[in-house]
Amino acid sequence: MNILKKRQHKPAVRNSAKSEDKTWHRLSVLVVLVFTIAALVSFRLYSLQVVSHSAYKALAEGQHTLFKELIPRRGEIFLKDKSSPYPAAVNQQTKMAYAVPREIENPRETAQAVAEALQADMGDMLAKFSNPEDMYKVIKRRLSEEEIKKIQNLRLKGIRLADESYRYYPSGELASNILGFVGWKGDDLGGRYGAEAYFEERLKGKEGKIVQKRDASGGGILGGNKDLVQARHGEDIVLTIDHAVQYEAEKILKSAIEKNDADSGSIVVMDPQTGRILAMAAIPNFNPNEYSKVEDISVYSNAAVVDAYESGSIFKPVTMAAGLDSNLISPDTTYIDTGAVKEAGYTIKNSDQKANGLQTMTDVLEKSLNTGVIHVEKLLGNKNFAEYVKRFGFGERTGIDLYGESAGNIKNISNLNRDIQFFTASFGQGITVTPIQLVAAYSALANGGILMKPQIIDKIIYPDGTEEEIRPKEVRRVISAKASSQISLMLRNVVVSGHGKRADVPGYLVCGKTGTAQVASRNARGYEEGINIGSFAGYAPMNDPRFTILVRVNHPRSVEWAESSAAPAFGELMKFLLDYYNVEPTEEYTQADMDRFNATHNLRELYRKKMEEQKRADEINKSKKEKN
Secondary structure (H helix, E strand, C coil), rough: CCCHHHHHHHHHHHHHHHHHHHHHHHHHHHHHHHHHHHHHHHHHHCCCCCCCHHHHHHHHHHHHHHHHHCCCCCCEEEEECCCCCEEEEEEEEEEEEECCHHHHHCHHHHHHHHHHHHCCCCCEEEEEECCCCCCCCCEEEECCCHHHHHHHHHHCEEEEEEEEEEEEEECCCHHHHHCEEEEEEEEEEEECCCCHHHCCHHCCCCCCCCEEEEECCCCCCCCCCCCEECCCCCCCCCCCCEEEHHEEEEEEEHHHHHHCCCCCEEEEEEECCHHHHHHHHECCCCHHHHHHHCCCCCCCCCHHHHCCEHHHHHHHHHHHHHHCCCCCCCCCCCCEEEEEEEEEEEEEEECCCCCCEEEEEEHHHCCHHHHHHHHHHHHHEEEEEEEHHHHCCCCCCCCCCCCCCCCCEEEEHCCCCCCHHHHCCCCCCCCCEEEEHHHHHHHHHHCCEEECEECCEEEEEECCCCCEEECCCCCCCCCCHHHHHHHHHHHHHHHHHCCCHHCCCCCCEEEEEEEEEEEECCCCCCCEEEEEEEEEEEEEECCCCCEEEEEEEECCCCCHHHHHHHHHHHHHHHHHHHHHHHCCCCCCCCCCHHHHHHHHHCCHHHHHHHHHHHHHHHHHHHHHHHCC
16 A cells, blocks of 8 residues: 555646646636726727717617607597687606716715705705615606706706606696596506596507517527517597586586585586586596595595485486376376375375375476375386386496496385385485486486486597597487476476476576485484485476586585575576577576576676685785795
């Protein structure tokens, strides 16, 4: 073993020397390689930054153009107007300010200058600018023209401006419950509520893409050409909402709510011949430009399509029309009103607490007698009555193209053996309906008996400029033309001789019905004490109906009955509509008639005065701030 070790000793030394030579050779090559790479990188950086500056600037601009070709433009939303479509939801171009902190030489001085220019917190700015490794920090979005000029004039290194697009609603709160807004949900920016949400797929368009050419095996071809699939821009939508009518409806509704010390309200205006919605107002509303400031998100919802309620006596014409259509009654059919109906241990009385004796069916609507419509429901029978309720569209969605529509609830009339539920349903209690369902049903009473689908889209404008007009859609015939004519005459009598006098307009035949409904308790069975909903639904002119209106006022505290809360608002809005659309009067009237009308219908004037007071108050506050 020792001899073997000695023999192997010398060759081991020679091998070690050779190994050291190889190591030094490799190190030399590596050093040369490192210096060569460093030289190449330096040259490349010089080439990028100096020699090829123009070329790479052009490339960057090309990528910006490419970005525009890949990102779709969101479609815009318009309202109708007499002259041209009125922009309601549009895309605005502005600038945003951002920082490249690694380029900022003096973060504190830069933060101070930017904070003063943008009225921002200096500490926040310093925090954004202090990390020299950061490549990008947003300073502020949606700069005003003044702010843009200030940033440009600063000429600060590392502070830059970039183009930015955002959704803008030119009229602020107007039609906000219809429009909704564009906002963030997690990482997704898109339509939230209203038309923005319902038409999201149409409005948002489709992003473009770059497709890499592939070989036969499906792999990408190195250096191969790429195909650009351009973005498909969103479609523009023109709503049936008339800008002027919507403005007046909201103005009248706001004043009615304030005058009657009410919580909220809604108005729907429909063309009964086509189903087109001309206005859909809900108060309270919100400014979609500042949707994040809203504290109660329920204002995002559109009460006209979402909020089902027990409508009360404005449902009575539906029951009466069913009786007329079934030829079980006529306007002159009589019954004996005893003032009460007893059923299943309950006693149902008239709202006036009276027994009126012999009454016609016309009297039933004029005096809003609960016992009278119960009489009609008994003649119809529970099954037949329930079928008419469904034919009028209650218990199912109307199909209007708006976000979150409710079907209401008519389950109380599903059990044919529970007479008491059918009796209360005959005058609008115990079942829930939506304002849009009611205005569609009243339009069927007005137009000869046809239920029309409520229509909110007038036309779609595609990115290539072609247009698609949306045609009115008949749902079904609900009652005969004869029954429609009969119920219209009866509802005209309600306005002339009943509780609807303040809904009348001099020179026109206005038809309609009041409803003062109880509000179901949320915490117990029965109804809330001292809380009601005042409604008025109707149409005009009687012989050629142009407009159907529903006015709903929730919890008016200063008045008890709908004839004082909802009916005057209906009359004032109907007067505006007839004037605005140049509908010729069909009846004679005097200036004295018009003076009396104006004296009791002053909601628009009250609104004007309030706006003037608000303007003066704002000017005073502004003056005080400037002095301070």
